[in-house]
Each structure stands twice: as structure tokens, then as C-alpha cells.
Amino acid sequence: MKKTGIVRDKKYMEHWMGEYHPESPTRLEAIYAMLDEPDMAGNFVNLPARPADKKDVMLVHASQYVERIESTAGVEYTYLDPDTQTCAASYDAAMLAAGGLCQAIGAVYSGELHNAFALVRPPGHHAEKFQAKGFCLFNNVAVGARWAQKNFGISRILIVDWDLHHGNGTQHCFEEDPSVLYFSTHQYPYYPGSGAFDEVGRGKGRGFTVNVPLTIGHGDGEYVTIYQELLRPIATEYKPELILVSAGFDIYYGDPLGGMNVTPQGFAGLTRMMMDIAERCCGGKVVLTLEGGYNILGERDSVKEVLRELAGLSVTNPSDMTALANPEMTGSLLERVKSVQSKYWKDL
Numbered sequence: 027m028k029k030t031g032i033v034r035d036k037k038y039m040e041h042w043m044g045e046y047h048p049e050s051p052t053r054l055e056a057i058y059a060m061l062d063e064p065d066m067a068g069n070f071v072n073l074p075a076r077p078a079d080k081k082d083v084m085l086v087h088a089s090q091y092v093e094r095i096e097s098t099a100g101v102e103y104t105y106l107d108p109d110t111q112t113c114a115a116s117y118d119a120a121m122l123a124a125g126g127l128c129q130a131i132g133a134v135y136s137g138e139l140h141n142a143f144a145l146v147r148p149p150g151h152h153a154e155k156f157q158a159k160g161f162c163l164f165n166n167v168a169v170g171a172r173w174a175q176k177n178f179g180i181s182r183i184l185i186v187d188w189d190l191h192h193g194n195g196t197q198h199c200f201e202e203d204p205s206v207l208y209f210s211t212h213q214y215p216y217y218p219g220s221g222a223f224d225e226v227g228r229g230k231g232r233g234f235t236v237n238v239p240l241t242i243g244h245g246d247g248e249y250v251t252i253y254q255e256l257l258r259p260i261a262t263e264y265k266p267e268l269i270l271v272s273a274g275f276d277i278y279y280g281d282p283l284g285g286m287n288v289t290p291q292g293f294a295g296l297t298r299m300m301m302d303i304a305e306r307c308c309g310g311k312v313v314l315t316l317e318g319g320y321n322i323l324g325e326r327d328s329v330k331e332v333l334r335e336l337a338g339l340s341v342t343n344p345s346d347m348t349a350l351a352n353p354e355m356t357g358s359l360l361e362r363v364k365s366v367q368s369k370y371w372k373d374l
């Protein structure tokens with residue numbers, strides 16, 4: 027069986043934004059309890075989380091911003107954004123979230139593990155260079171990518187973002203940089219407002235941002251088809267040396283914030299597709315990091331299927347799911363993305 031790493035730490039649950047906030051510690055409580063059930067325990071390598079180095083976080087965020095978040099440490103409540111607040115423990119949790127993902131990336135890239143999933147919070151993909159946003163303090167996946175480039179000299183990293191929301195912070199971080207390809211599917215128009223078809227990157231980064239904005243109602247068949255028809259050829263041509271996934275579970279069919287219809291089995295299919303692409307391009311090196319997901323039990327069940335797939339405890343065939351796709355939903359969408367992106371990707 028392939029060795030799959032997980033990052034888990036009780037300190038991630040100390041970050042708390044108030045009783046009614048959907049991005050709650052309960053999310054990880056449910057996931058961690060599932061990991062200890064008899065059918066899951068013992069199947070994964072626990073990676074110790076370490077806080078990120080401040081200088082690594084500053085590869086993505088402005089120093090004044092990092093210091094601003096640091097100044098919230100030990101302070102009971104700080105307002106940062108209409109959706110984002112901190113408590114006394116939030117800074118430490120956020121440093122540990124970015125650092126935990128770096129640990130996972132290091133273990134996978136060095137070959138110690140086959141793949142890994144950083145089960146961390148706060149999430150990261152909305153955090154901007156100068157600004158906390160949308161439940162996010164530091165952009166974990168962006169810090170992880172920059173850290174990997176710095177430590178291993180990687181010249182091509184693919185970031186796939188299947189969270190319900192567009193990862194504005196991640197896109198902005200890399201939009202002028204061809205060494206990181208950002209591919210996102212997201213509900214649109216919706217929070218945070220970015221992620222239109224024609225946002226394709228800027229300057230030298232033109233063509234290295236791929237946005238697939240979606241109306242509500244996309245389910246397993248549509249998602250797998252979109253990734254198969256768009257991500258697979260682009261990734262095969264790009265040949266990443268490492269794949270990172272902003273894994274959000276707010277595309278789950280029962281999510282209170284989202285309008286998508288993905289089931290736990292659909293997440294397994296998406297995971298298998300990432301693994302297949304990684305196998306073809308980079309020896310299977312794929313690392314996931316937790317973003318959103320606000321139906322506690324749905325997220326738990328979906329994370330379980332993702333982990334089972336990563337560890338080879340189940341082997342889903344995503345091609346079987348494409349037959350479920352509604353061509354009226356995917357047909358014109360695929361054409362539209364291809365018409366924008368085919369100037370940059372000859373295999374589309």
C-alpha cells in the first residue's frame with residue numbers, strides 16, 4: 027500500500043471566530059474523530075506540524091501584514107474583515123497551517139511519502155498579500171508553493187482549486203508567474219467575485235491561470251468531465267513537478283454555503299484524477315490542503331473518501347462518472363473555456 031501522510035494538530039482547533047461562524051473548529055473535530063475509527067486508524071503517516079518560518083510566509087504576504095496578524099496573538103478578539111476575525115490563538119494556528127502544509131510538501135517531494143493531505147485550518151486561498159479575507163489569514167497553498175520552489179528549485183507547480191469559491195489570493199499571487207499554473211473551478215458569479223473566463227494571467231504569466239466559472243448545480247459527472255476535458259490536457263502539456271490541491275468541500279451537495287451537487291464518491295473520483303495526472307507528470311507527487319466545507323458530516327464523509335483514494339484503500343474509476351454528466355451543462359462551458367485557453371494550450 028502507498029504511504030499517505032496526514033497533518034493533524036489540536037492547535038488548529040483553537041482558532042475560533044465565534045459561535046455562529048461556519049468556519050468552526052467542529053469541522054476538524056469531525057474529521058479527526060473519523061481518522062481514529064477502526065477502518066481508518068493506522069492507515070496514514072502522521073506528520074508533525076511545525077509553524078512556518080515568518081520569512082517563508084513573507085514570500086507571499088507583505089511583512090507589515092504578517093506583523094499585523096502576529097500582533098493579534100494573545101488578543102481575545104480582532105476584526106480583520108466582515109467574514110474574518112481572530113482570537114488569541116489564531117496567529118499560532120495560521121502559522122501552523124502554512125507550516126503544516128510545507129511539512130507535507132517536503133515529505134512528498136523528497137519521496138518519503140507518496141502523497142499527503144494537510145488537514146489544517148484556518149483555510150488560505152482568499153488571503154491576499156496585504157489582506158485577510160473570506161475566513162483566511164495566510165494563503166497556505168501559496169506559501170507551500172513558494173516554499174517548495176525555494177527549497178527544491180521546482181520550476182513548474184500546478185495548483186488545482188476545486189473549492190466552491192474562487193481562490194482570488196492564490197490567483198493574484200501567481201498571475202504574472204509561469205512557474206505556477208493555477209486552475210480553478212468555482213461557483214460564479216459568487217463570492218469573492220473574481221475568476222471569470224477571461225482572467226488568464228498577466229505579462230509572462232499569461233495563459234498560466236485557468237478559470238472555469240460554473241453556474242449552480244454541477245455534480246459528480248459534470249465535475250469529473252470538466253477536469254478530464256480541461257485539466258488533464260493542460261496539465262499533461264505543462265508537466266508539473268508537483269501538484270497542490272486547494273481541496274474545498276463546500277461543493278458537497280448538502281453544503282449550506284454552496285449550490286453544487288458533489289457526493290463523497292465524486293470527491294473520490296476527483297482525487298483519483300489528480301493522482302492519475304500526478305502519476306503521469308511527476309511520480310504521483312500530489313499534496314492536498316483543506317480549504318472550505320461547511321456541512322460537518324458531509325465534509326467528514328468526503329474527506330474520508332479522498333483519503334481512502336490517496337492511500338489506495340479504494341480505487342475509483344473517474345471515467346465511469348463522466349457518463350453521469352449532463353451535456354447541456356458541460357457542453358457550452360467546455361467550448362467557452364477551450365476558446366479562451368486554446369491559444370495557450372495546443373492539446374485542448
Ligand SMILES: [Zn+2]
Nearest residue numbers: 189190191318
Ligand atoms: Zn470555499
